[in-house]
Amino acid sequence: MAEQSERGGQNRHNGHDGIARQLADDLWIIDTQFQGEHDIIASYLLVGESGLALVDVGSAASMAELLAGVRAAGFDPADITSLVLTHIHLDHAGATGPLVRALPHARVYVHRIGAPHLIDPSKLISSATRIYGDQMETLWGRMEPVSAERLVIVDDDDEIQAGARTLRALYTPGHAIHHIALHDEARNVVFPGDVAGVSIQGVDFVRPPTPPPDLSLEDWDASISRLEALSPAKLYLPHFGEVSSTQQHFAVLRRRLHEWGELALAGLRAGKDDAAIAADFAGVADPQIARLACASDDAAAAVRHYELATNYLMSAQGYMRYYRKHHPELLGEA
Ligand SMILES: [Zn+2]
Numbered sequence: 001m002a003e004q005s006e007r008g009g010q011n012r013h014n015g016h017d018g019i020a021r022q023l024a025d026d027l028w029i030i031d032t033q034f035q036g037e038h039d040i041i042a043s044y045l046l047v048g049e050s051g052l053a054l055v056d057v058g059s060a061a062s063m064a065e066l067l068a069g070v071r072a073a074g075f076d077p078a079d080i081t082s083l084v085l086t087h088i089h090l091d092h093a094g095a096t097g098p099l100v101r102a103l104p105h106a107r108v109y110v111h112r113i114g115a116p117h118l119i120d121p122s123k124l125i126s127s128a129t130r131i132y133g134d135q136m137e138t139l140w141g142r143m144e145p146v147s148a149e150r151l152v153i154v155d156d157d158d159e160i161q162a163g164a165r166t167l168r169a170l171y172t173p174g175h176a177i178h179h180i181a182l183h184d185e186a187r188n189v190v191f192p193g194d195v196a197g198v199s200i201q202g203v204d205f206v207r208p209p210t211p212p213p214d215l216s217l218e219d220w221d222a223s224i225s226r227l228e229a230l231s232p233a234k235l236y237l238p239h240f241g242e243v244s245s246t247q248q249h250f251a252v253l254r255r256r257l258h259e260w261g262e263l264a265l266a267g268l269r270a271g272k273d274d275a276a277i278a279a280d281f282a283g284v285a286d287p288q289i290a291r292l293a294c295a296s297d298d299a300a301a302a303v304r305h306y307e308l309a310t311n312y313l314m315s316a317q318g319y320m321r322y323y324r325k326h327h328p329e330l331l332g333e334a
């Protein structure tokens with residue numbers, strides 16, 4: 001595949017023209033402006049007569065920007081009735097608690113395994129604190145518990161009404177065990193969450209977000225296959241935006257997921273630590289990202305945006321845990 005374009009040179013929007021941008025008659029992408037940057041973490045607004053729905057809500061630290069985005073799209077946040085979560089990581093679900101407090105009629109749709117961690121976020125917070133340390137508050141604000149009666153447990157294949165659309169929930173583990181992708185069968189488009197990887201607008205590079213503790217390459221492969229089989233017309237990535245060349249996108253994601261796995265494995269066998277393996281990832285990927293950044297983009301900014309959306313250290317830790325837990329035989333430790 002040509003280096004210039006991982007997915008066939010599709011036209012992708014590479015400017016950020018505001019906090020909310022309309023993608024379809026009933027669909028907006030809202031830039032939650034994570035850490036004051038553009039195009040890192042998205043929420044998707046779906047509108048219908050019965051109310052507004054958000055697919056993912058971003059960090060608790062950017063709730064004001066999220067709600068400003070809903071207003072910029074021309075809607076009243078008080079009309080939000082559904083918060084649909086692809087998974088409960090803090091960059092996608094962090095704002096759920098404060099939103100539910102601010103929106104007395106909103107209900108939260110979440111994977112069965114994710115639900116207990118919204119009710120009691122202490123495990124989520126401690127696992128994120130291991131990764132982010134004293135950056136926690138700045139990045140993620142304050143995670144608040146959600147009362148059980150506000151939750152709707154989503155099982156595999158369930159249908160969710162979101163705005164004017166019906167979304168089918170597809171259990172898609174790999175990135176996280178409690179992960180769902182949302183398939184709009186009528187339009188054959190998918191809100192895939194993080195299982196479809198990270199591709200920042202205007203940079204045609206697909207990066208796998210591979211955090212601990214749930215990373216499973218076997219599960220992830222199966223989840224990619226499940227989504228590929230739908231031949232979706234579009235993916236709406238949380239990091240970040242619309243992808244049209246979906247089959248090529250999945251092929252590149254799958255290839256890179258395993259290439260990075262081989263790198264991590266070689267590092268582990270050589271006795272490297274997480275920082276050294278992260279440096280190996282950066283050494284391979286950053287030059288590619290810089291090359292693939294569109295002419296109008298600053299290459300250094302593109303590298304920084306990818307790192308904000310999914311950082312190398314976290315990815316290294318995810319692979320290390322995966323191999324130690326699931327494949328000790330590959331490390332000569334069996
Ligand atoms: Zn994410």
